[in-house]
Amino acid sequence: MSVALMYALVGVGLFCLGLYALIVHAHILRKILALNIMGSGVFLVLIAMARRTAQGSPDPVPHAMVITGIVVAVSATALALTLLLKLVALRGQATLPDDWHE
């Protein structure tokens, strides 16, 4: 098993751990963290898969996509955290209600 393949499997593991936490935890901060871990898993898979070239240098296209993805993830996380703060200020709790008609 190549090193790149091992990194890709770690990426799959991170994605699934993040998915589990996203579903199970009610606290929104944990959900935001879980989404970020899922994203990191996807980035790791992309970077690892780019290493499968015959010659020395890896495929630059997935690398460029990951750089784009990181910036989008950071800005989306910042927006999500701001919305979370507003939600806490409005509702006094950092979870979404089960029933929106309450």
Add this chain to the structure above:
Amino acid sequence: MHNVEQSGTAPWLRRLVAIAVSVLAAGLGYVVLSLPQQAAGLSQIVQAQLHLSGVTNPVTAVLLNFRGYDTLLEMIVLLLALLGVWTSGEMTTQAEEATGAVLDAMVRLLVPLLILVAAYLLWVGAHAPGGAFQAGAVLGAAGVLLLLTGRRPYLALPAWLWRLVLIAGPMMFVLIAIITAVLTSHLLQLPPGHAGLIILALETAATLSIAVTLTALFLGGEPPYQEYQ
């Protein structure tokens, strides 16, 4: 008050989710393992066209030349995120404490160093790992460091100038897109003779915009541009 540890799911449901996610992990792992061991992807096409891109770092060539459209839209995503944060209201002012002398001295040394590193990363991106995003992230970290130590960089320049810096990256992209659309009849198709210079201009504007946007996002709202009492 609700407990932070409070979970929305019952234990039996948690176990069910754990099993389902494990099955998914096994499936995804199988997919990754069954992919071909060798796959050149688009690397050969990039290598073949690299001499036309104006830079020698393939990642920078992809980001700013071959797929410049992606980067243009990405700059707009950053701007949209900041506008989203700003629409949620003004930044919340927190209680401040005087920073220690050591921290203060460290920031005075570190911020100029970070600016230097950002400039280096911006320049080196043409032929080695680096570029606008890495430089913007380092510069943005310098901005966050200034905010964390009680400085208010948003008071240093008038509001319109900060907003101009915020849109410098997207505007430079749009400007180049319009010029190339008129001259070469293709959006963001950089002429090979001037591509290096155009990429440097795009990256410089993008670095400043990314850095200021990241710092502004950290504030969590639109800053008051006047000194408050």
